[in-house]
Amino acid sequence: MLLVIDEISSLLGPRAGDRSVLGEDLHELVTRWARNLGVKLCFAHQYPSQLEPTINHALTQMGTQVIGNVQDPDDALYLARQFHRYEPYLVKKRVPVWMNVQQGFHYSRPQVIDETTTEFTPEEQYILVADRIRSLPKFQFLLRPAEAEGSLTGRLRRMSIARLDAGLYPDEEVVAEVKRRLRQRDGVPVAQLLAAIEQRRQEQLTVAPKQRTRENAKLAEGTPHEPNKPDRLPGERQPQTGQAGTPGPWQGKFWE
Numbered sequence: 001m002l003l004v005i006d007e008i009s010s011l012l013g014p015r016a017g018d019r020s021v022l023g024e025d026l027h028e029l030v031t032r033w034a035r036n037l038g039v040k041l042c043f044a045h046q047y048p049s050q051l052e053p054t055i056n057h058a059l060t061q062m063g064t065q066v067i068g069n070v071q072d073p074d075d076a077l078y079l080a081r082q083f084h085r086y087e088p089y090l091v092k093k094r095v096p097v098w099m100n101v102q103q104g105f106h107y108s109r110p111q112v113i114d115e116t117t118t119e120f121t122p123e124e125q126y127i128l129v130a131d132r133i134r135s136l137p138k139f140q141f142l143l144r145p146a147e148a149e150g151s152l153t154g155r156l157r158r159m160s161i162a163r164l165d166a167g168l169y170p171d172e173e174v175v176a177e178v179k180r181r182l183r184q185r186d187g188v189p190v191a192q193l194l195a196a197i198e199q200r201r202q203e204q205l206t207v208a209p210k211q212r213t214r215e216n217a218k219l220a221e222g223t224p225h226e227p228n229k230p231d232r233l234p235g236e237r238q239p240q241t242g243q244a245g246t247p248g249p250w251q252g253k254f255w256e
Contacts, residue, residue, distance in 0.1 A: 004042040009050040023055050030058040047075040063146025069136040080129035083144050083156055086122045093118040
């Protein structure tokens with residue numbers, strides 16, 4: 001059985017401090033129920049700071065991890081600390097050691113006899129990996145595969161899906177030719193469309209005053225006015241009647 005949840009942060013709902021509404025249930029699903037019931041899980045979200053620390057810890061304990069481009073420095077550094085294995089002998093700089101070596105009875109010449117090395121500190125290595133995460137190009141990811149059941153010791157590897165299903169995408173030259181022929185057969189010049197829009201706008205500007213005049217005349221015809229008598233008290237619900245005692249156009253409505 002496979003359970004796939006995309007944008008898991010929307011499922012968790014609002015956070016109450018450092019605990020989300022469904023955080024505990026998700027933690028139980030990842031750490032206990034999925035393994036006991038043989039359920040394969042696949043979760044996706046944008047960046048670690050969307051989730052509470054407990055959920056992030058549970059998700060990082062899952063086998064295979066796929067990391068895309070993350071621009072936030074803190075999120076990228078968090079991922080680097082979680083998935084990069086510190087290499088204590090990763091050389092940062094080599095410095096030669098010089099010494100005057102006797103070349104004969106009368107002179108000597110400086111030569112390199114050894115070298116000293118400076119290794120990257122753990123923090124420097126994490127920053128390097130975080131920079132790699134922030135600079136991942138389109139269609140490229142860092143993959144930490146699950147090499148065996150329960151194994152979380154795999155190293156980060158770069159992977160690309162740029163050539164996935166190569167040859168199955170539409171031919172751009174053919175698509176461009178189809179678009180050209182469709183434009184030639186059914187296309188309408190932009191100037192012609194703009195002229196039609198302007199003509200409709202002018203017609204609406206001409207018709208609108210005439211329509212308002214007819215509506216005002218109809219209202220005046222069906223609503224006789226008695227001098228020195230208000231048409232309606234504030235908030236009063238009272239139907240109007242036309243000349244023949246039939247309901248007027250404002251029947252059943254409140255005046256504002």
